Amino acid sequence: MLRMPIFSWLVLTLFSAMTSGQNLSQTQLSSLDNSVAPWLSLEAEQPRLYVGLSPRELVLSMSPKAKADLNPSLRDLGKKALQSLLRELKLKSAEFEMWPQYDDWGAHTWVIARYRETETHQWIWLNETHHQPLSNGGPADRPRAILPRHLNPNVAQDAALIFDQTPKDLYQQPLFSTVLWMNHDLTQVTHPWLSPSRMEGFKPPANTRAIALPAPSRFNGSAKTFVTKASQQEINWPNEIQFTKHLDRPFQPENKPSRAVYFRKEFSKKYRDDVSRFSGALPVHDPDHGKLIDFEKLSSGDPQNHLLALVRYLKERYEAIGFGKTPNSTIEIQSYEWRTIPQANLVLKIKGSNPSALNRPIILSDHIDKAISEDIFEATAERITTPGADDNATATSTLLRASEIFKARYQLKPPPHDIWIVHFTGEEFPANCAGARHFVSQLLRSKQDIGANINIDMIGHHTPHDKIFQLNPGFSLRSKEIALEALRVAKALGNQWVPMIRSSESKTSYYTQTDSMIFDIAGYPTLLINEHINLTRRLNPHYHQSTDLPRFIDFDYAEFQAKVAITTAIRLAESN
Numbered sequence: 001m002l003r004m005p006i007f008s009w010l011v012l013t014l015f016s017a018m019t020s021g022q023n024l025s026q027t028q029l030s031s032l033d034n035s036v037a038p039w040l041s042l043e044a045e046q047p048r049l050y051v052g053l054s055p056r057e058l059v060l061s062m063s064p065k066a067k068a069d070l071n072p073s074l075r076d077l078g079k080k081a082l083q084s085l086l087r088e089l090k091l092k093s094a095e096f097e098m099w100p101q102y103d104d105w106g107a108h109t110w111v112i113a114r115y116r117e118t119e120t121h122q123w124i125w126l127n128e129t130h131h132q133p134l135s136n137g138g139p140a141d142r143p144r145a146i147l148p149r150h151l152n153p154n155v156a157q158d159a160a161l162i163f164d165q166t167p168k169d170l171y172q173q174p175l176f177s178t179v180l181w182m183n184h185d186l187t188q189v190t191h192p193w194l195s196p197s198r199m200e201g202f203k204p205p206a207n208t209r210a211i212a213l214p215a216p217s218r219f220n221g222s223a224k225t226f227v228t229k230a231s232q233q234e235i236n237w238p239n240e241i242q243f244t245k246h247l248d249r250p251f252q253p254e255n256k257p258s259r260a261v262y263f264r265k266e267f268s269k270k271y272r273d274d275v276s277r278f279s280g281a282l283p284v285h286d287p288d289h290g291k292l293i294d295f296e297k298l299s300s301g302d303p304q305n306h307l308l309a310l311v312r313y314l315k316e317r318y319e320a321i322g323f324g325k326t327p328n329s330t331i332e333i334q335s336y337e338w339r340t341i342p343q344a345n346l347v348l349k350i351k352g353s354n355p356s357a358l359n360r361p362i363i364l365s366d367h368i369d370k371a372i373s374e375d376i377f378e379a380t381a382e383r384i385t386t387p388g389a390d391d392n393a394t395a396t397s398t399l400l401r402a403s404e405i406f407k408a409r410y411q412l413k414p415p416p417h418d419i420w421i422v423h424f425t426g427e428e429f430p431a432n433c434a435g436a437r438h439f440v441s442q443l444l445r446s447k448q449d450i451g452a453n454i455n456i457d458m459i460g461h462h463t464p465h466d467k468i469f470q471l472n473p474g475f476s477l478r479s480k481e482i483a484l485e486a487l488r489v490a491k492a493l494g495n496q497w498v499p500m501i502r503s504s505e506s507k508t509s510y511y512t513q514t515d516s517m518i519f520d521i522a523g524y525p526t527l528l529i530n531e532h533i534n535l536t537r538r539l540n541p542h543y544h545q546s547t548d549l550p551r552f553i554d555f556d557y558a559e560f561q562a563k564v565a566i567t568t569a570i571r572l573a574e575s576n
């Protein structure tokens with residue numbers, strides 16, 4: 001159920017009717033985005049960038065921001081793109097309608113949709129095939145501005161781009177929910193930015209054209225586009241924009257010194273056994289039928305997947321440790337559907353002693369679904385999941401070890417804040433963080449704040465002699481503070497491995513490719529802990545391959561990061 005007065009739906013219906021066939025010569029494109037509170041169901045296919053209040057701040061009813069707060073990298077990127085467009089259009093100056101968005105790799109960039117010479121001229125659509133203001137490179141050569149993609153749905157190739165759910169590229173999504181359906185001469189919009197749920201059975205009107213471009217940004221909850229005047233000499237950014245650098249202020253430790261965290265001798269053996277179990281090298285039995293869980297069917301996109309059995313198995317493991325049977329803890333199987341396939345996250349909550357107004361749960365999370373083996377797909381076009389020893393059995397085993405330590409530590413005295421252990425399904429393509437999206441949407445719907453999400457995704461592989469592992473905070477200052485806390489924990493635990501903070505603005509960060517990104521989009525503090533892997537250099541040759549096996553894991557390296565994650569969660573849960 002949405003927590004929304006019925007009245008908004010009424011407005012939405014009327015408004016939809018009104019905008020059908022709306023003439024675009026004078027209106028801004030933001031007026032076409034009819035969605036009400038899209039942050040209450042975060043969709044992979046329909047991203048939005050929040051430039052005023054974040055979704056977290058919106059649901060917690062914080063006071064509106066006076067100005068749109070943009071990443072300072074957007075100023076240079078915008079200038080470069082607009083001046084390059086002016087040169088191509090052979091104009092001295094023009095106005096552009098534009099808005100910030102995420103690029104395919106999660107970096108902030110601009111969508112530049114239309115231009116007009118002056119306020120009295122008609123808007124003209126830009127087209128990515130005519131204008132390439134920035135290079136069209138891979139993830140290392142980014143971000144580039146996003147320009148409208150003009151498509152003809154009557155041509156098979158274009159129709160496939162819009163509708164195909166199982167494209168030849170494993171990591172491609174249908175463009176459907178980024179599409180403005182237009183009349184033949186592109187002056188009127190018939191259907192703007194439809195929800196992905198409308199794709200099934202949608203028939204484009206005859207003679208229709210489609211322009212694909214991601215939906216406008218949101219400023220204090222409302223759809224927002226910006227009109228910017230540009231010339232070769234200068235860019236006149238609208239007054240409602242400010243470019244703010246989130247300065248790294250020195251981290252003030254808010255923690256009282258905690259009791260030391262003890263890692264027993266058997267930690268290591270148990271850690272290794274569970275990595276073997278969750279990568280199919282040791283048998284795991286479905287608790288209901290006693291049959292082996294099939295580790296080739298652990299993709300959320302596979303209608304026959306065995307992920308629900310794996311979730312039940314994990315629940316049983318936590319019950320065996322002693323959770324879920326006392327009032328201090330609950331185990332919830334959080335069910336949802338993705339493309340009509342049943343899915344489930346597992347949420348274990350250890351109750352904190354703080355009154356609810358002061359209780360900010362600390363989340364320790366992983367994903368239990370597996371990627372499609374790229375090598376098998378290339379050879380046979382079959383979608384078989386990887387064994388996933390590194391991605392992501394190394395994290396699942398961490399969460400089980402964490403629960404054992406929390407059980408012993410909080411037996412007599414609970415932590416001040418809740419600690420939640422959360423296993424997501426549907427992180428990998430094609431589901432694209434469906435589990436985290438469902439979970440975070442639920443947090444927002446119930447107006448629940450959290451203290452931190454510490455996400456673990458691949459902590460077991462490094463190249464010879466490389467000692468680096470990564471702490472990748474989200475964009476917010478609070479996320480950066482949590483990364484600094486994890487850094488202090490790593491240094492205090494001390495051994496040969498070298499923690500590196502990867503700032504969210506840096507190309508060496510990896511959090512935008514994980515469930516951590518979903519928390520960041522919503523404005524929740526988040527930290528990804530992972531091995532030395534990033535967007536500029538892929539260092540793990542077994543990444544998303546059928547060779548992601550336990551024998552390529554450096555367990556000492558993985559266990560160290562597991563201990564950093566667990567200790568950081570404890571320190572945050574025991575802080576004020």
Ligand SMILES: [Zn+2]
Pocket residue numbers: 367391392427457458
């Ligand atoms: Zn992963």
